[in-house]
Amino acid sequence: MKISGTTLVHGIMGNPVSHSLSPAMHNAAFVATGLNGVYVPFPVEDVAAAIIGCKALGIRGVSVTIPHKQAVLACLDEIDPVAAKIGAVNTLVFSAAGVTGYNTDWLGANRALAAEMDLNGASVLLLGAGGSARAIGFGLLEAGARLTIASRSPGPGQALARQLACPWHPLADISRLAADAVVNATSVGMAALADRSLVPADKIGDFPVVMDIVYAPLETRLLKEAKEAGCVTINGLQMLLHQGAAQFELWTGRPAPLAVMAREVMANLGR
Numbered sequence: 108m109k110i111s112g113t114t115l116v117h118g119i120m121g122n123p124v125s126h127s128l129s130p131a132m133h134n135a136a137f138v139a140t141g142l143n144g145v146y147v148p149f150p151v152e153d154v155a156a157a158i159i160g161c162k163a164l165g166i167r168g169v170s171v172t173i174p175h176k177q178a179v180l181a182c183l184d185e186i187d188p189v190a191a192k193i194g195a196v197n198t199l200v201f202s203a204a205g206v207t208g209y210n211t212d213w214l215g216a217n218r219a220l221a222a223e224m225d226l227n228g229a230s231v232l233l234l235g236a237g238g239s240a241r242a243i244g245f246g247l248l249e250a251g252a253r254l255t256i257a258s259r260s261p262g263p264g265q266a267l268a269r270q271l272a273c274p275w276h277p278l279a280d281i282s283r284l285a286a287d288a289v290v291n292a293t294s295v296g297m298a299a300l301a302d303r304s305l306v307p308a309d310k311i312g313d314f315p316v317v318m319d320i321v322y323a324p325l326e327t328r329l330l331k332e333a334k335e336a337g338c339v340t341i342n343g344l345q346m347l348l349h350q351g352a353a354q355f356e357l358w359t360g361r362p363a364p365l366a367v368m369a370r371e372v373m374a375n376l377g378r
Contacts, residue, residue: 219348288318
């Protein structure tokens with residue numbers, strides 16, 4: 108990669124961002140496609156000031172991560188209709204007309220699932236009611252799936268179910284639920300919760316397709332037990348890759364080199 112006066116600058120804003128795999132993933136994509144672009148981390152506390160700075164500096168595109176996905180909404184000139192429904196943005200495109208916000212989290216989840224099943228008309232059990240679950244839920248409905256939400260906390264779970272006009276169940280009911288697919292959109296399976304799964308091992312076979320958005324570890328307990336039960340499994344890396352690919356396509360208008368991006372993320376995952 109040779110940076111010059113015509114290099115288009117992209118980046119990720121959040122706090123913190125030093126751990127992000129996105130710079131490795133997107134820079135590999137720019138090199139693979141021969142596009143004169145670069146992607147760097149921007150640790151940001153004041154999101155409004157950061158947007159003004161990006162406009163002034165001619166930044167081309169930005170990923171938005173925690174804790175700014177909702178705060179950035181007030182700084183946009185335009186917002187994609189699906190992102191407006193979700194109420195959160197993770198992708199910014201800067202142009203002469205201003206800054207437009209998109210949400211590719213739902214696209215990442217949909218593309219990862221669609222590689223293994225037909226979402227239109229499929230039943231999907233979504234575990235969780237946080238920001239990730241919200242984006243994934245809206246995306247599944249956009250694809251024509253029949254959605255059910257199960258969560259630990261009744262308040263947020265019921266509120267999200269009302270917004271999505273779908274059934275809600277407490278997690279305690281999971282032993283009597285079944286669907287074409289189950290998606291874990293919680294942090295269970297990650298770090299201190301790595302030895303836990305929200306789906307009992309003797310129940311996992313009732314979900315032919317099992318997806319976990321956690322990507323560290325790459326094979327969570329949920330996915331390990333699902334694989335042992337003969338289910339099709341989708342790890343969190345797939346959602347990360349596909350949402351990143353959708354960002355790359357928004358910024359460049361070019362197909363994303365998904366295989367290259369995947370190799371780079373895998374190479375950096377344990378670092």
